[in-house]
Amino acid sequence: MKKSQNPARVRFAPSPTGYLHIGGARTALYDYLLARQTDGSFILRIEDTDQKRYVEDSEKDLKRSLRWLGLEWDEGPDKGGPHAPYRQSKRKAIYQQHARTLIEKGHAYPCFCSPERLDKIRKEQIAQDENPHYDQKCRNLDPEESVQRVENGEPHVIRFKSPNQGSTTARDSLRGEITVKNETLDDIILIKTNGLAVYHLAAMVDDHLMDITHVIRGAEWLPTFPIHTLIYDAFGWQEPEWVHLSLLLKPDGKGKLSKRDMEEARQKGQPIFVKDMEDFGYLPETVNNWLALMGWSYDDKMEFFPMNELIEKFSLEKLNPSPAAINFSKLDHFNGIHIRELEVDDFAHRIKPYFEKEGYEVDEEILTDVAAAIQTRTGKLTEVTDMAGFFFEEEVNLVPERIISGALSASQAANAARRMANLFNEVPVITRDTVEKPLRELADELDLKAGHLFGLLRETLTGQKVSPPLFDIMSILGKKEVLDRLDHAAETLEGISKSR
């Protein structure tokens, strides 16, 4: 924790319109890191002011995903806090009251234009190559008349009265000052006809009321950023520190990920949603580390960061304003590093469910040893069944074709298996020390390359051509099981030999 910093109050404010994706997760991570680093507060706020886009269960996924990553919030829906409620649909009255204040101050006005008219002028403007915007028809209505019409129940929205002349300067902490001509600013809608606020009002009001010190959000908000500072100004509030994060681009760098791209990527096994991360065998530690490095860096050397290091080392100053293409191969690489960094018992504990999901009955007695044997060769947790499932199988799935290819006939292979069994039978326990030399001598005697014999052994024991080291396998399996598997293989091969 940096004592020099004041406690930050930051919020992650997603709208429940779908699963938490990596872009949102990265924003939440930065929020979390800043909060923890300064001993501040991480707040979860649900921005559900658009009932049309509401997706059932997405709030549940949001919370589950955040927790899976270890980003526990201090204040939020169902959890409460000093500024409850933390769900915008429950704060309707607050926004309306603030909209009224703005009208009284002359910074907002009711607009009675129909969606149809708006649509019409927009089309005309586009046809004339003009920037589509509201034509301010209702901006200068007589206030008395406006009040009367509102009281009569006439449908209306409330718009922000953006200045028409001059310019506005907003300050983003990554990009410095951003100045725009006010004539390019639209009179955006603050309150919809149904009485609900839109983002531009709701988020500003909440951020202020909730004492948010740093607003960390995506760069897609940059174009409306000046308006947001204007709204703060209209209320006479002090602005938070604004941090607009660079956008995350598709792996090929062409455009930000859209809903469709996300689905496509998923088909290819690329995790776009946090919930996929677990399914695809990634560790939460990995995801946090990888996400942190997309748009942020520590120095020119260090890239491996456990969560506590991220909290300690993170800084807004080192955020990168340029867009970043997602690099999934780096995610794989990081996962390997984090897996190898785990204590064996921890690793064993984490892979168990992946075996069970594939229907294996995990033998707790040997789980830790199995884990130790495969830890350095595991890239994703989903790989463990292919690599080590044979440990938990009753009978090996032999593939004779792979054993009796070319140089070695079925009977020769069977003989080799028998000879190895005899060899193992003579030692008290099978270890590298007791059997490696005899095995190599046996290979010579059988006129086989040692590697070839080892390959045969591997196939008989595992049914695979790739596996953890043989001596590890045999000591985990135990002498009896090794002999059983060798015997089974020899029988199978002898059967093939006879039938020829």
Place this chain on the structure above:
RNA sequence: GCCCCCAUCGUCUAGCGGCCCAGGACAUAGCCCUCUCAAGGCUAAGACCGGGGUUCGAGUCCCCGUGGGGGCACCA
């Protein structure tokens, strides 16, 4: 079309005027290790978008191009 942002190896990036004939990581290739596969070690190839300035000196500052991205909803 208009507005905004961005610009170093294929990708993520270090670089905040001299430390840079530009450093690290992923990916790629080769070698070593080796019972397979990994892991690990070593090596190779690979970038300052272009043009003008400013300066004794520019990847680093300014301007203009160009390129990429984003926004222009009673969505967030």
